[in-house]
Amino acid sequence: MAPALDPMIGRxxxxxxxxxxxxxxxxxxGQGIPLVCLHTAGADNRQFRHLLADPEITRRFRVLxxxxxxxxxSTPPDGWEREExxxxxxxxxxxxxxxxxAMELDKPAVMGCSIGGRIVLNLAIAHAAEFRAxxxxxxxxxxxxxxxxxxxxxxDVHGGEVCAALISGLIAPQSPPASRHETLWMYMxxxxxxxKGDLYFYRVDGDLREKVKTIDTKVCPLYxxxxxxxxxxxxxxxxxxxxxxxGVDVQIMKELGHFPMSENPAxxxxxxxxxxxxxxx
Amino acid sequence: xxxxxxxxxxxxxLAADPDLCxxxxxxNADCRIDIGAEPFxxxxxxxxxxxxxRGPRLLRSVAFSISGTEEAWLxxxxxxxxxxxxDLFALTKRGAASFDGDLRPLLQNLQYFKDLLALPRRLPEAx
Numbered sequence: 428m429a430p431a432l433d434p435m436i437g438r439x440x441x442x443x444x445x446x447x448x449x450x451x452x453x454x455x456x457g458q459g460i461p462l463v464c465l466h467t468a469g470a471d472n473r474q475f476r477h478l479l480a481d482p483e484i485t486r487r488f489r490v491l492x493x494x495x496x497x498x499x500x501s502t503p504p505d506g507w508e509r510e511e512x513x514x515x516x517x518x519x520x521x522x523x524x525x526x527x528x529a530m531e532l533d534k535p536a537v538m539g540c541s542i543g544g545r546i547v548l549n550l551a552i553a554h555a556a557e558f559r560a561x562x563x564x565x566x567x568x569x570x571x572x573x574x575x576x577x578x579x580x581x582x583d584v585h586g587g588e589v590c591a592a593l594i595s596g597l598i599a600p601q602s603p604p605a606s607r608h609e610t611l612w613m614y615m616x617x618x619x620x621x622x623k624g625d626l627y628f629y630r631v632d633g634d635l636r637e638k639v640k641t642i643d644t645k646v647c648p649l650y651x652x653x654x655x656x657x658x659x660x661x662x663x664x665x666x667x668x669x670x671x672x673x674g675v676d677v678q679i680m681k682e683l684g685h686f687p688m689s690e691n692p693a694x695x696x697x698x699x700x701x702x703x704x705x706x707x708x
Numbered sequence: 709x710x711x712x713x714x715x716x717x718x719x720x721x722l723a724a725d726p727d728l729c730x731x732x733x734x735x736n737a738d739c740r741i742d743i744g745a746e747p748f749x750x751x752x753x754x755x756x757x758x759x760x761x762r763g764p765r766l767l768r769s770v771a772f773s774i775s776g777t778e779e780a781w782l783x784x785x786x787x788x789x790x791x792x793x794x795d796l797f798a799l800t801k802r803g804a805a806s807f808d809g810d811l812r813p814l815l816q817n818l819q820y821f822k823d824l825l826a827l828p829r830r831l832p833e834a835x
């Protein structure tokens with residue numbers, strides 16, 4: 428019997444970003460329009476494994492999902508032990524643009540979730556002409572914090588377990604238990620302080636209020652999709668953001684939470700396929 | 709059945725969930741859960757409920773307390789809760805519940821406490 432192989436292939440890319448050498452892990456599958464996928468804070472590219480294995484998507488899109496530096500199988504840069512990891516709008520944007528350039532992607536579409544969704548908004552603000560389409564999942568210009576991130580990295584609380592337990596409530600109750608727990612497992616595996624460092628971008632550095640008004644969807648189409656059970660980026664946060672952007676396409680997804688692509692892949696497919704159809708048209 | 713009456717069934721609900729007891733096996737803590745105006749004092753030992761005291765106890769000290777309105781618990785315990793009522797932190801974010809005291813044992817055992825406090829969802833009366 429032939430081995431039961433998933434279709435995606437994983438490789439490492441050497442990348443120079445602002446003078447720092449990175450070894451970035453990514454997986455890809457399919458051919459056609461490049462579609463770069465950005466995982467949530469404190470997680471990794473496995474969140475997109477169902478898209479990477481969906482022939483309905485990969486027959487038209489070359490899907491690429493990379494692990495951010497410090498995440499998944501991307502090695503932290505040399506000397507990581509001497510600094511506190513903090514993601515910023517500038518560093519996050521630089522990684523995405525460097526990846527697309529190094530991979531020689533021709534006007535890719537980019538889909539990001541949570542912090543990935545927030546940075547997609549920044550791409551729409553600052554670099555729209557470089558992209559074919561932008562999809563922001565669970566994204567808003569700003570969200571009210573709902574816990575103190577100091578709990579995420581301290582010696583008397585298990586980082587992986589507290590990260591997973593905190594975000595577990597952002598998963599919709601309808602999501603299949605196996606997918607829920609796979610999503611949580613990725614959070615349990617994050618490096619110490621990495622989720623917290625990502626949230627620096629989310630909470631301190633990445634406030635896009637006012638700036639989203641400058642997005643021109645005629646330069647690059649923008650799609651916003653948010654799960655109704657996401658109380659971190661609540662439906663009203665996304666709708667408030669969308670109301671400031673003429674021409675944006677916004678949807679609130681039923682029975683989904685903050686991790687649509689991994690918490691309930693079948694349900695998310697119902698929402699994302701029509702969006703990808705429009706982009707491929 | 710009122711929310712407080714549902715919560716009073718916690719000992720049997722936890723005893724029927726050996727997996728949750730197993731996950732809490734490192735936990736020893738005393739805490740207070742307010743169901744509306746009615747306080748419950750939980751004595752947790754190695755993940756099991758050694759005691760559940762219903763009603764006010766003068767000068768009884770606890771590590772932390774979680775207070776929620778009757779509506780918050782009622783909606784939290786629906787078999788499929790509505791968005792915004794489905795998680796403890798969704799309740800605190802909307803102002804329907806609050807945490808007080810030394811939150812360390814809570815955060816050290818957060819999934820355990822979330823699952824413990826969601827147990828009344830399993831009662832048929834909740835639906």
